[in-house]
Amino acid sequence: MDYSMRFSDIAEALEEVLPKALHIAIFLVILTLIQTIAQVFKRNYPRLIELFAGKHHLPLADTSSFAQRNPSTSFRAADHVSDGKHHLLLAATGSVATIKIPNIVGALAKYDNVSIIILLTESSSNFLQGQSGEQPSLAQIGNMKNVDGIYRDEDEWRKPWVRGDSILHIELRRWADLMVIAPLSANCLAKMAQGLSDNLVMSVVRAWDATGMLDPARPGVPLPYSGKKGIMVAPAMNTAMWHHPLTAEHMKRLKSDWAIDNGGWIEVLDPIQKEIACGDTGAGGMHEWKSIVASIEMRLRLHSSKEG
Amino acid sequence: MDYSMRFSDIAEALEEVLPKALHIAIFLVILTLIQTIAQVFKRNYPRLIELFAGKHHLPLADTSSFAQRNPSTSFRAADHVSDGKHHLLLAATGSVATIKIPNIVGALAKYDNVSIIILLTESSSNFLQGQSGEQPSLAQIGNMKNVDGIYRDEDEWRKPWVRGDSILHIELRRWADLMVIAPLSANCLAKMAQGLSDNLVMSVVRAWDATGMLDPARPGVPLPYSGKKGIMVAPAMNTAMWHHPLTAEHMKRLKSDWAIDNGGWIEVLDPIQKEIACGDTGAGGMHEWKSIVASIEMRLRLHSSKEG
Amino acid sequence: MDYSMRFSDIAEALEEVLPKALHIAIFLVILTLIQTIAQVFKRNYPRLIELFAGKHHLPLADTSSFAQRNPSTSFRAADHVSDGKHHLLLAATGSVATIKIPNIVGALAKYDNVSIIILLTESSSNFLQGQSGEQPSLAQIGNMKNVDGIYRDEDEWRKPWVRGDSILHIELRRWADLMVIAPLSANCLAKMAQGLSDNLVMSVVRAWDATGMLDPARPGVPLPYSGKKGIMVAPAMNTAMWHHPLTAEHMKRLKSDWAIDNGGWIEVLDPIQKEIACGDTGAGGMHEWKSIVASIEMRLRLHSSKEG
Numbered sequence: 001m002d003y004s005m006r007f008s009d010i011a012e013a014l015e016e017v018l019p020k021a022l023h024i025a026i027f028l029v030i031l032t033l034i035q036t037i038a039q040v041f042k043r044n045y046p047r048l049i050e051l052f053a054g055k056h057h058l059p060l061a062d063t064s065s066f067a068q069r070n071p072s073t074s075f076r077a078a079d080h081v082s083d084g085k086h087h088l089l090l091a092a093t094g095s096v097a098t099i100k101i102p103n104i105v106g107a108l109a110k111y112d113n114v115s116i117i118i119l120l121t122e123s124s125s126n127f128l129q130g131q132s133g134e135q136p137s138l139a140q141i142g143n144m145k146n147v148d149g150i151y152r153d154e155d156e157w158r159k160p161w162v163r164g165d166s167i168l169h170i171e172l173r174r175w176a177d178l179m180v181i182a183p184l185s186a187n188c189l190a191k192m193a194q195g196l197s198d199n200l201v202m203s204v205v206r207a208w209d210a211t212g213m214l215d216p217a218r219p220g221v222p223l224p225y226s227g228k229k230g231i232m233v234a235p236a237m238n239t240a241m242w243h244h245p246l247t248a249e250h251m252k253r254l255k256s257d258w259a260i261d262n263g264g265w266i267e268v269l270d271p272i273q274k275e276i277a278c279g280d281t282g283a284g285g286m287h288e289w290k291s292i293v294a295s296i297e298m299r300l301r302l303h304s305s306k307e308g
Numbered sequence: 309m310d311y312s313m314r315f316s317d318i319a320e321a322l323e324e325v326l327p328k329a330l331h332i333a334i335f336l337v338i339l340t341l342i343q344t345i346a347q348v349f350k351r352n353y354p355r356l357i358e359l360f361a362g363k364h365h366l367p368l369a370d371t372s373s374f375a376q377r378n379p380s381t382s383f384r385a386a387d388h389v390s391d392g393k394h395h396l397l398l399a400a401t402g403s404v405a406t407i408k409i410p411n412i413v414g415a416l417a418k419y420d421n422v423s424i425i426i427l428l429t430e431s432s433s434n435f436l437q438g439q440s441g442e443q444p445s446l447a448q449i450g451n452m453k454n455v456d457g458i459y460r461d462e463d464e465w466r467k468p469w470v471r472g473d474s475i476l477h478i479e480l481r482r483w484a485d486l487m488v489i490a491p492l493s494a495n496c497l498a499k500m501a502q503g504l505s506d507n508l509v510m511s512v513v514r515a516w517d518a519t520g521m522l523d524p525a526r527p528g529v530p531l532p533y534s535g536k537k538g539i540m541v542a543p544a545m546n547t548a549m550w551h552h553p554l555t556a557e558h559m560k561r562l563k564s565d566w567a568i569d570n571g572g573w574i575e576v577l578d579p580i581q582k583e584i585a586c587g588d589t590g591a592g593g594m595h596e597w598k599s600i601v602a603s604i605e606m607r608l609r610l611h612s613s614k615e616g
Numbered sequence: 617m618d619y620s621m622r623f624s625d626i627a628e629a630l631e632e633v634l635p636k637a638l639h640i641a642i643f644l645v646i647l648t649l650i651q652t653i654a655q656v657f658k659r660n661y662p663r664l665i666e667l668f669a670g671k672h673h674l675p676l677a678d679t680s681s682f683a684q685r686n687p688s689t690s691f692r693a694a695d696h697v698s699d700g701k702h703h704l705l706l707a708a709t710g711s712v713a714t715i716k717i718p719n720i721v722g723a724l725a726k727y728d729n730v731s732i733i734i735l736l737t738e739s740s741s742n743f744l745q746g747q748s749g750e751q752p753s754l755a756q757i758g759n760m761k762n763v764d765g766i767y768r769d770e771d772e773w774r775k776p777w778v779r780g781d782s783i784l785h786i787e788l789r790r791w792a793d794l795m796v797i798a799p800l801s802a803n804c805l806a807k808m809a810q811g812l813s814d815n816l817v818m819s820v821v822r823a824w825d826a827t828g829m830l831d832p833a834r835p836g837v838p839l840p841y842s843g844k845k846g847i848m849v850a851p852a853m854n855t856a857m858w859h860h861p862l863t864a865e866h867m868k869r870l871k872s873d874w875a876i877d878n879g880g881w882i883e884v885l886d887p888i889q890k891e892i893a894c895g896d897t898g899a900g901g902m903h904e905w906k907s908i909v910a911s912i913e914m915r916l917r918l919h920s921s922k923e924g
Contacts, residue, residue, distance in 0.1 A: 162443065197495040208552070209548040209551075210552050
């Protein structure tokens with residue numbers, strides 16, 4: 001049988017007959033088909049549906065988070081109390097300096113006793129889609145040593161909540177010994193200074209135990225700031241943004257009112273002068289990633305513990 | 309004619325021939341078909357399109373709001389001036405205490421002279437999808453006595469606005485004798501204290517008549533606060549969130565600067581100590597729902613009016 | 617061959633046989649087809665995918681922005697330094713007064729030496745879908761004289777960013793001689809006063825060069841405020857919103873702390889008393905659009921330059 005003949009016939013016929021008498025009958029059949037397929041699809045191929053519904057550019061690699069790949073398992077801090085590891089909650093917000101996250105994770109790969117969970121805001125995840133050598137995809141980062149989870153906003157209420165379910169941003173706060181936000185964008189600096197918590201990263205920040213009394217230390221794991229947990233932030237923004245008078249107002253809260261040195265829970269790694277990604281030269285660039293790693297090592301006392 | 313033979317043939321043929329010579333011809337036909345179907349679909353089956361484009365989990369029940377089911381009718385406060393009922397605008401924001409909304413509505417079912425419109429933020433609607441017995445779907449809540457509407461963010465500009473159209477958040481403010489926000493989440497507390505109005509609930513709050521002079525009382529319907537309308541809020545959040553120093557700053561605006569007792573328009577129902585959903589024990593849990601109902605009854609003077 | 621017979625047969629057969637034995641075989645074929653089509657579609661017909669995934673109402677006209685129609689070209693201020701034109705960055709935020717944007721653009725059509733780029737927040741673009749004579753679509757506005765671009769939030773990270781790519785909100789700030797935000801909604805007033813930058817318009821505002829030192833003037837093009845660039849805002853909101861005490865707090869920053877007259881970078885065009893779109897009468901309505909045009913003409917010195 002000559003298939004090429006047969007399908008060409010159908011093609012011609014369709015073009016000729018469609019606008020005339022048949023389309024109602026055909027549509028009914030196809031609508032029924034598609035409705036059924038939609039249901040089957042929806043249940044079995046959520047990623048393809050996302051492809052249809054999602055952004056313009058095809059994801060360059062699998063950007064699904066751990067939670068997406070394992071939607072049925074929910075994260076509980078209690079399951080990790082006795083893992084004997086330092087718990088680093090490493091967050092990035094919407095600045096191009098997000099591309100330093102893989103460097104930071106890579107530099108910590110020499111330690112066997114560190115567990116890293118990565119949090120990304122929607123904006124920051126744009127920078128890690130595998131679009132260049134220095135910008136691996138989330139799936140690639142998820143395969144790096146010590147990375148035990150990557151969470152994004154959509155993971156918060158993935159499963160319809162019922163009584164007894166854990167709440168992700170609370171569990172992440174409990175789990176973390178140290179939270180590092182690098183980079184902290186101008187927008188998230190404003191949210192942090194003013195208590196807005198409309199994404200997963202800022203929900204953890206807003207739910208941080210400012211009193212230091214709620215979450216007990218785990219046996220054998222020293223907490224980073226004289227027995228207290230804390231949040232280390234590395235602001236990064238365009239030079240003009242940095243010089244905007246609001247920046248100083250917001251920074252005052254983090255560097256003074258709520259600073260570790262004043263009995264608070266926040267340590268700021270100041271921006272540096274350099275030519276930043278947007279082309280302006282001046283202050284506002286993120287603290288060097290190697291210095292961020294050094295600060296993490298110091299706060300988690302990684303040098304004095306066994307290395308891999 | 310043996311259909312099973314015929315379709316199996318097509319299946320085999322497709323698998324064999326597709327990668328070779330025919331796919332361009334077939335694609336052209338199918339693309340034409342799908343483009344036409346897309347147009348027809350879009351106009352006739354918006355819910356199915358939503359299914360394709362929406363979240364991972366299938367909605368557990370019909371979560372469409374009144375406005376979705378009746379997109380052509382727009383809400384106008386003027387249509388309800390003489391209904392002889394107390395108008396309660398009952399809003400929930402992103403806290404698990406949202407599951408108390410059905411209890412509050414149910415407790416008011418004994419009154420015949422109460423009209424309730426429910427507002428839900430996107431976060432709060434996650435908690436009412438019919439996923440458990442205490443968490444009915446919005447459709448189920450919409451069928452409860454006295455519930456005359458449920459609105460969400462997407463209802464605000466559902467129909468492209470033209471001059472003369474009403475504006476939903478303004479009409480809702482005009483309609484309401486009393487607005488109750490229970491629960492008020494940490495995030496929406498911050499938005500309320502700082503004037504952010506990026507969702508329907510916060511737009512009503514921002515458009516509230518702080519002067520008490522714009523919206524006249526309706527004949528025969530007493531207003532709740534010495535002849536003034538007002539907003540009653542019941543904050544609810546994790547204990548650590550509650551103890552964060554920003555909470556006190558934000559609460560000061562609501563409990564002092566803008567309080568009914570100081571000539572303002574806000575009444576705060578303080579959180580209580582209890583074990584809250586996230587597992588922490590301490591302050592921050594929402595005011596008991598029965599006390600919220602009692603406060604509503606007192607402010608709307610429901611006990612002294614005729615009961616059903 | 618009788619096609620109408622043939623397709624009717626298929627239709628009947630499908631309805632009869634589908635629920636029985638064949639559907640697995642058919643589904644496999646169709647799933648394979650659709651998966652392939654999805655990939656092809658995704659690459660070639662992004663607008664159709666948007667149609668599937670988008671809002672309920674069909675767009676009344678082509679609402680794609682310049683960037684959508686030309687996704688491969690990125691905007692760089694440096695390409696426009698020597699165009700000999702005044703650069704007006706005209707932004708609208710979520711108020712119904714957005715419908716005055718076409719009037720403002722139209723009134724500037726008499727000048728040949730003005731280049732206008734329009735920015736719209738997601739809320740404001742609801743008001744310009746071609747739904748009425750005074751509300752042309754973005755495509756229609758894009759065809760008006762002097763309009764050299766229309767950008768929305770989704771244009772910011774349309775292409776996955778790699779090192780060397782420009783950053784849209786920074787390039788727009790560099791490009792602009794004068795930014796005009798008309799209308800400035802209550803919500804965006806709050807964001808502006810408090811440094812939130814979660815959309816494209818507010819990102820440009822947050823990245824504005826408050827120091828006046830970063831972006832040099834272009835040869836032969838005078839800057840609007842004594843040699844400095846600046847942002848002119850025309851707040852517009854419901855009367856009750858305007859009288860809310862937070863409005864005065866936020867306005868104080870713009871009209872006093874950061875005002876051009878105090879060495880800052882912001883000029884406020886005060887709201888006026890009138891019956892506004894929502895039906896309330898009182899303060900809060902946007903400055904008359906003709907006065908906004910006059911202010912733009914004065915600041916850009918358009919009258920003294922050659923006219924078209």
